Amino acid sequence: MNLQVPVTAPLFKPGDxxxxxxxxxxxxxxxxxxxxxxxRGHSAQIICHFGAxxxxxxxxxxxxxxxxxxxxxxxxxxxxxxxxxxxxxSLLIEIYEHWxxxxxx
Amino acid sequence: MSDHQHDxxxxxxxPTPESYGLxxxxxxxxxxxxxxxxxELEQTRVETEKGNPQHGAKMVVKAWLxxxxxxxxxxxxxxxxxxxxxxxxxxxxxxxxxxxxxIHHMIVCTLCSCYPRKLLGYPPxxxxxxxxxxxxxxxxxxxxxxxxIKLQPQTEIRVVDSTADYRxxxxxxxxxxxxxxxxxxxxxxxxxxxxxxxGLPDSKVD
Numbered sequence: 001m002n003l004q005v006p007v008t009a010p011l012f013k014p015g016d017x018x019x020x021x022x023x024x025x026x027x028x029x030x031x032x033x034x035x036x037x038x039x040r041g042h043s044a045q046i047i048c049h050f051g052a053x054x055x056x057x058x059x060x061x062x063x064x065x066x067x068x069x070x071x072x073x074x075x076x077x078x079x080x081x082x083x084x085x086x087x088x089x090s091l092l093i094e095i096y097e098h099w100x101x102x103x104x105x
Numbered sequence: 106m107s108d109h110q111h112d113x114x115x116x117x118x119x120p121t122p123e124s125y126g127l128x129x130x131x132x133x134x135x136x137x138x139x140x141x142x143x144x145e146l147e148q149t150r151v152e153t154e155k156g157n158p159q160h161g162a163k164m165v166v167k168a169w170l171x172x173x174x175x176x177x178x179x180x181x182x183x184x185x186x187x188x189x190x191x192x193x194x195x196x197x198x199x200x201x202x203x204x205x206x207x208i209h210h211m212i213v214c215t216l217c218s219c220y221p222r223k224l225l226g227y228p229p230x231x232x233x234x235x236x237x238x239x240x241x242x243x244x245x246x247x248x249x250x251x252x253x254i255k256l257q258p259q260t261e262i263r264v265v266d267s268t269a270d271y272r273x274x275x276x277x278x279x280x281x282x283x284x285x286x287x288x289x290x291x292x293x294x295x296x297x298x299x300x301x302x303x304g305l306p307d308s309k310v311d
Contacts, residue, residue: 034268036215038242050198053270070269077264081243089245089262092202092210094269 007052010069010097016046017103018073020095032060035099039091042080043103044073047092055096069097152195156226160191161274162295164201166288169279179203182274186224196223196272202265203276204302209260210275211249211302213241214267221272225300232301242266254305265302274300280308 012018022041025031034056050072054065077089120128135141164185168175178185182199193199199221202210214220215238220228231237240248245262249255256262265273277299283291290310298304 034216036266036268038215039266050271056269074263077242077245088259089264091242091264091266093266094271096269 007067007069010049010071011102012046012049012069012071012097012100014046014048017043018046018100019043019103020073020099021101032057035095036093038080039075039093039095042075044075044093044095046071046100047074048072050094053096055098071095071097071100073100153222153227155192156222156224158225158295158297158300159292160186160189161221161225161297161300162292163189164274165276165295165300166291168276169291170288175276178276182221182224191224193223196221198271199224199274200271201274201276202263204278206257206278207259207261208263209256209302210263210265210273211241211245212265212267212273212275213238215239215242216268219267219272220301221274223272224274225297229297232303249303252303254303275302277302277306280306282308286310 020035020039020042024040025033048071050070052067053070055068056065058065071094072092073095075091075093077091080091132141132146136143164178167189168178168185174185174188177188178201182201183193183196185201186193186199204210212220213232218228218233220232222228237248242264245264246256249262267273277295279291280294283294286294293310294306294308296304296306299306
């Protein structure tokens with residue numbers, strides 16, 4: 001934990017619907033991203049707020065890392081993949097707050 | 106992931122002479138630059154080798170037998186590990202997810218191979234394979250079927266992609282017909298694979 005700065009209150013609470021933006025920072029240059037490609041562009045539901053953790057995108061390059069809120073979000077696998085629309089399965093995934101956008105209800 | 110060469114390198118299940126050579130050069134460079142010392146590397150190896158699936162199995166069985174401990178386990182995996190005497194100093198937080206008749210959790214790390222190493226030791230090779238990492242988030246039910254793990258049709262599979270600061274372990278259901286087994290016998294039922302939802306505890310001790 002390089003830089004323990006006070007963090008703002010979490011933007012989301014359990015039950016909120018969010019979207020993971022469809023963006024590709026890796027096309028602009030070297031980076032370290034913990035948001036897998038397959039989840040980008042999809043909507044999900046906030047399940048749990050874990051607290052704030054140093055931003056791995058900065059830590060990976062030895063930079064001072066901001067604390068960022070981390071959440072468990074859930075999405076149905078049938079929303080992620082076209083080919084298995086009927087399977088009864090879902091995904092839980094840890095996503096940092098700067099990779100989440102609020103979906104208007 | 107579209108880079109073929111990249112995938113190919115990760116699919117080697119056995120280290121090659123080239124990869125040992127590369128590792129040697131990397132370690133030598135890090136030591137020469139003062140980023141890491143051989144003593145620190147050795148300490149890390151010794152610490153990691155203290156991890157063992159047996160610790161997780163003991164925690165699972167204790168949770169089956171003691172509702173208070175089960176609450177602790179599901180609330181704070183690190184505290185639950187410390188409570189059985191296993192040091193988690195320096196480890197990432199440990200989350201534990203309970204399997205029920207309604208929901209079966211299965212852990213994967215699609216980005217690399219995140220795994221509760223401090224508690225369970227090194228992950229098995231299949232856990233690190235591209236095939237498991239791709240299929241777990243895409244066809245988990247057919248994957249479990251192939252492994253002979255038959256879930257009830259109404260059981261929802263919940264794949265847990267370990268992408269960030271937590272490490273994840275599964276609390277499997279206690280098999281029926283195990284009421285007369287001792288704590289030691291129950292621990293033998295909880296294999297390494299059960300602890301990440303890639304197996305179910307057997308109901309009999311071999």
